[in-house]
Amino acid sequence: MHTRFRAAIALSVLILTPLAARSQDTIPYVPSPMHAVHRMLEVAEIQKGDILYDMGSGDGRIVIEAAKKYGIRGVGIDLNAELVAKARENAANEGVSHLVEFRAQDGLTVDISEATVVTLYMFKWFNNALRPKLQKLKTGSRIVAHDFDIDDWKPTRVEHVSPPKDDPADYAESPTLYIWKIGETPAAQ
Numbered sequence: 001m002h003t004r005f006r007a008a009i010a011l012s013v014l015i016l017t018p019l020a021a022r023s024q025d026t027i028p029y030v031p032s033p034m035h036a037v038h039r040m041l042e043v044a045e046i047q048k049g050d051i052l053y054d055m056g057s058g059d060g061r062i063v064i065e066a067a068k069k070y071g072i073r074g075v076g077i078d079l080n081a082e083l084v085a086k087a088r089e090n091a092a093n094e095g096v097s098h099l100v101e102f103r104a105q106d107g108l109t110v111d112i113s114e115a116t117v118v119t120l121y122m123f124k125w126f127n128n129a130l131r132p133k134l135q136k137l138k139t140g141s142r143i144v145a146h147d148f149d150i151d152d153w154k155p156t157r158v159e160h161v162s163p164p165k166d167d168p169a170d171y172a173e174s175p176t177l178y179i180w181k182i183g184e185t186p187a188a189q
């Protein structure tokens with residue numbers, strides 16, 4: 001199932017990438033695989049007191065995992081009200097409702113200025129449009145984008161996530177993570 005989702009998004013990327021920076025193609029719900037979620041949170045170097053925003057939060061997995069594993073506050077924003085309801089239900093089931101908030105909103109209209117970590121699994125056009133807000137985040141804030149980077153903004157570093165050792169067959173593709181640290185110059189690549 002998961003592979004089929006990834007194939008669908010890969011196909012839409014191939015077809016839509018030339019247009020993606022110009023048009024606002026609908027961004028589908030494709031959950032990040034859990035091993036990618038774990039790595040996204042690790043590379044974000046989460047510390048006590050961080051506030052994480054996941055833009056396009058789907059079933060809430062990134063925000064919920066951050067609350068469970070690191071005990072930090074998080075906000076998930078998604079256009080799809082049904083997914084927001086599902087994320088709230090998942091948070092309640094995982095016992096982290098007191099740490100997280102899910103809102104049905106267009107991510108581009110949201111004030112993200114309190115965020116110290118922002119995660120993205122969104123098309124480039126969305127990431128590009130969010131960039132002015134990302135660049136205004138406090139010094140030291142981290143942005144982790146899954147598979148889609150940001151035009152003309154060199155990441156602090158890039159990482160290819162290995163498939164999980166116990167389940168390599170279901171993860172033929174290796175997610176790429178783009179990481180920016182506000183105020184830090186990218187390493188030479």
Ligand SMILES: C[S@@+](CC[C@H](N)C(=O)[O-])C[C@H]1O[C@@H](n2cnc3c(N)ncnc32)[C@H](O)[C@@H]1O
Nearest residue numbers: 027029030031032056057058078079106107121
């Ligand atoms: C590829 S999924 C990523 C889900 C989750 N972040 C993850 O990594 O598992 C993208 C999500 O963005 C939502 N979305 C699309 N356009 C949006 C927008 N303008 N503002 C907020 N959410 C949006 C979709 O409904 C979908 O749930």
